[in-house]
Amino acid sequence: MIKISHSPEETLQLGKSLGSLLVAGDIILLFGDLGAGKTSLTQGICYGLELDKDSYIRSPTFTLINEYPGRLPIYHIDLYRVDSQKEIYSLGLEEILFNQGVTIIEWAEKLRSPKNPETLMLNIQDRLEINIKIISDSEREFTFNAFFPEPRPLPVFTLL
Numbered sequence: 126m127i128k129i130s131h132s133p134e135e136t137l138q139l140g141k142s143l144g145s146l147l148v149a150g151d152i153i154l155l156f157g158d159l160g161a162g163k164t165s166l167t168q169g170i171c172y173g174l175e176l177d178k179d180s181y182i183r184s185p186t187f188t189l190i191n192e193y194p195g196r197l198p199i200y201h202i203d204l205y206r207v208d209s210q211k212e213i214y215s216l217g218l219e220e221i222l223f224n225q226g227v228t229i230i231e232w233a234e235k236l237r238s239p240k241n242p243e244t245l246m247l248n249i250q251d252r253l254e255i256n257i258k259i260i261s262d263s264e265r266e267f268t269f270n271a272f273f274p275e276p277r278p279l280p281v282f283t284l285l
């Protein structure tokens with residue numbers, strides 16, 4: 126499924142409708158270049174998970190992992206600065222991923238094994254992959270690929 130957002134506000138709204146549908150244990154993988162809108166979408170997802178509007182969400186650049194209290198615990202991970210598989214393994218992400226929160230990972234490209242791009246590191250199987258492409262200054266293309274054993278409702282988008 127592909128959706129176009131025409132503004133940062135639409136992206137926030139898109140994240141919000143997605144966040145409202147998430148359940149414990151969900152993993153969201155975000156792919157896309159710098160400035161694509163991964164963090165903006167994450168903010169929306171957090172609001173959809175009922176995180177306080179005043180909470181400040183930004184990429185966990187130095188800590189790598191931020192935790193926010195929503196209706197479920199939210200773990201926001203940014204792998205931008207990670208440059209080896211060894212480093213990824215050393216983060217102990219399994220404990221977070223296979224727990225009762227929602228995990229959102231920016232720069233999920235780094236989780237693809239170079240030898241076998243079909244396979245994700247850390248034994249990630251069930252997940253929603255979102256690819257974000259920059260179309261113009263204000264437009265972004267979102268491509269959703271759900272990998273779940275059972276069909277899941279995707280957000281009722283207001284976007285065209």
Ligand SMILES: Nc1ncnc2c1ncn2[C@@H]1O[C@H](COP(=O)(O)OP(=O)(O)O)[C@@H](O)[C@H]1O
Pocket residue numbers: 130131132133134135136157158159160161162163164165166184231262263264265
């Ligand atoms: N339709 C849009 N959706 C999201 N961001 C947009 C859009 N149009 C312009 N932008 C701008 O793109 C940037 C996205 O930044 P950010 O979410 O931090 O990206 P990333 O985390 O992918 O690096 C912001 O400066 C935002 O204002």
Ligand SMILES: [Mg+2]
Pocket residue numbers: 163164184203231
């Ligand atoms: Mg970011």
